[in-house]
Each structure stands twice: as C-alpha cells, then as structure tokens.
Amino acid sequence: MLEDAPLSIDSGGGGNSLLIAGPPMTGKYDLMLRLLADAGERGVLITTGDTAETVAADYAEVAGVDPASVGVVDCVSKQRGGDLVDREFVRYASSPKNVTDIGMKFTDLYEVFREFDTSVGVGVHSLSELLMYLDPQDVYQFVRVLTRQVESEGWTTVAVIGSTMHDEQTLHTMYEPFDTVINTREEDGARELRVRDRQQAATAWTTF
Template sequence: MHTEGHDGSDLFADDVERGACVLLLAPSIHEATDEACHDLLSLEAPDDENVLWVTYTRSPDACMQDWLDRAGDRPRNVRLVSVGETTRSAAATVGGDVGPRSGDVVETLSSPGDLTGLGIKLSEILKAWKDSDARTVACFDSLTALLQYADLQTAYKFLHVLTGRFDAADVTAHFHLDPDACDQQTVSTLTSLFDTVVEFEDGEWTVRSR
C-alpha cells in the first residue's frame, strides 16, 4: 500500500489516479474538507470535465456557487442529483446568481433511502456522457448521510455496484464519510471498496492507495 502525507491544498493531482474511486475521510463541516472536495473534482481543466454531484445536505445552487468561487470557470457539463431535504430547493436547472446553461441539470430524488432509484439515475447520467471526450468526475456527499437511511449491509451492496459502474466508465469519484460520525467497523467495511483513501487527521492529509 502506497502512502503519502500532505499539509497543503492542490494535493491530489499526482497522488490520485484518474479513474480511481476515493474514500474521503474528513469532518463533514471543515474548510479543509471543502478544499479537498474541490481539488478532487478539479483534476483536469474545467472545460475538460463533466461533473456529477450527488448531494444529500447542500442545495444544488450552493454546490455550483462553491465551484464557481473556487474554479472560476464552469465544467463542460454538470449533473446534480439532489437527494432528500435538498430537493426542496432544487429546480430543473441550476438557477439564481450562478447562471444556468443547458448542460447544467438538477435531478431530484425525494426518498433518501431509495438506493435503487439513485443507482438508476446515476447509470442514466453515465450513459448520457458515454461518448463525451471530457473526463467525468464525481462527488458523493455524503455516505455519512446515506447511512442514516440504509443499514451498512445495504449501503455496502449499493456502493459495490456503484463503484463498479464508475470503474467501468473511467470516472474519478470521491465519496465523503465523516469518521467521527460512525463506528470503526463501518469505516473499515466501506474502506475495502475503494482504490484510494484520503484522510484528514491532525491537520494533515494522508493518501493511501492499494
């Protein structure tokens, strides 16, 4: 297993292999977590990326505004899947000050425990982008929230299938999990699904790859 330690931003361009599925072990609310999320979604220039964002806790507008604040330029295409409570603020496209465009689409899933429905939506998005010459990157925010609606065994089975689909589609994807919000057995079980684990501890990032 390969391990790297870091204490700054722009960490992951050399440490995370393109097409890897990454478990991001970090506090749910922390500036370092936000920076790492953006870095993992910005492994290429924005115009060379299709961005897939699954959000349980933030509105689609907030996600896009954060992207624009950090990156400046839009990705080539954006699909946001808004799950559960966040669907109340979701519309057909990302609106408000972020400025919608045709490639920006919000899809909603009102039941956060409907993993079958979520899997179908994500598969449809990957299929739509199959012939794109842009690389696809994905953020799943978050497994911490998902585990409030599904037991560990159900979540594991869902993630086993989803990471397989991402791998087949050469998607570089990261999944947020707050290790302080679940037990060590849960962390260990889910870690086994991922190519790379990026962990924030004592002010430093550690990258572990198989």
C-alpha cells in the same frame, strides 16, 4: 491544485476511486471539490445534504466552469417539498433513503455525460448522510456498483464520510470499495491529510 499535498490524480482517466474520511470541520468537502476539479473536465455530484444549486456553484467556483454545466443528483430538495422537474444536467432523487432511486438518477446523468467524451469527476457528499437512514451493507452495495460504473468509463470517484460518526466496522466496510482512503484532521489550526491505498503504507500527514 494540491501542490502541498502528496496526492495526484491522472486526469487522463485512470478509473481511480477515493474516499475522504475525517472529523467535522477538517476540510473534507473542500478537498473533494479540489480533487474533482483536478480529476476531470466535467463534474457530476451526488448531494445528500445541499441543493443542486449550492453544490453546482461550489464546484464551478473551484473548477472555473459554468455552474449550468455541472451534473447533480439532488437527494434533498424533493424531500423538503416543492414541485421539481429534472433539468438538463440536474436529476432529483426522492430522498437520501432511496439508494435505488439515487442510482437510477445517477445512471441517467452518466449516460448524458458519456456523450461528451471527456474525463469526469464524480463526487458523493456524503456517505454519512446515507448511513443515517440505511444499513451499512446497503450503502456498501450502492457504492460498489457506483464506483465500478464510474471506473468503466475511466472516470474518478471521490466520496466523503465523517469518520467520527460511525463505528470502526462501518468505516472499514465503507473503505473497502475504494482504491484510496484520504484521512483528514486539524492539527494546531492547520488542516492536514494523509493518503493510504491498497499497495502501500500511509503517507506522512501533510498540510493542504
């Protein structure tokens, strides 16, 4: 999927956790979907801005799967109103303000997808939405628990954050739970990324 980018994920299950950080309109969401599709045979997404139907369809198009097979924790639809009942692979959290509820709904899906005995990519779009309502330390704790839970199954986590929406201290707090940070930017009309992990310096900027 990412032939032009210096990035690969072992879909056999390495328990990787990645954070995509960049300004608006630099392809963060699309990149997350592509990485998730590479990371596992199934996908579970926590969405703080779009409905379950939207993100399931977006992931399914990239991964080439049935949208009905995609797991989603929808954090927006209940907040917008409507009588919503959890479905087979969809759980509705009360709002992006309630990470305890989001965590419980995710754990519910986590137990469901463990039964399939397949590799799973877990996406979070996005941490910036959570940070609009919550203290960075609360979001940090949520992410730390989430990534450890996902890693315990050998699955991969890919989260997104808007780098221009937060101060440097908040960004570095959010970076800490992740093995790898992928920065995105737009340069001369082309989307580029670079990869940084704990063991090595950042790669060169590469078109994706």
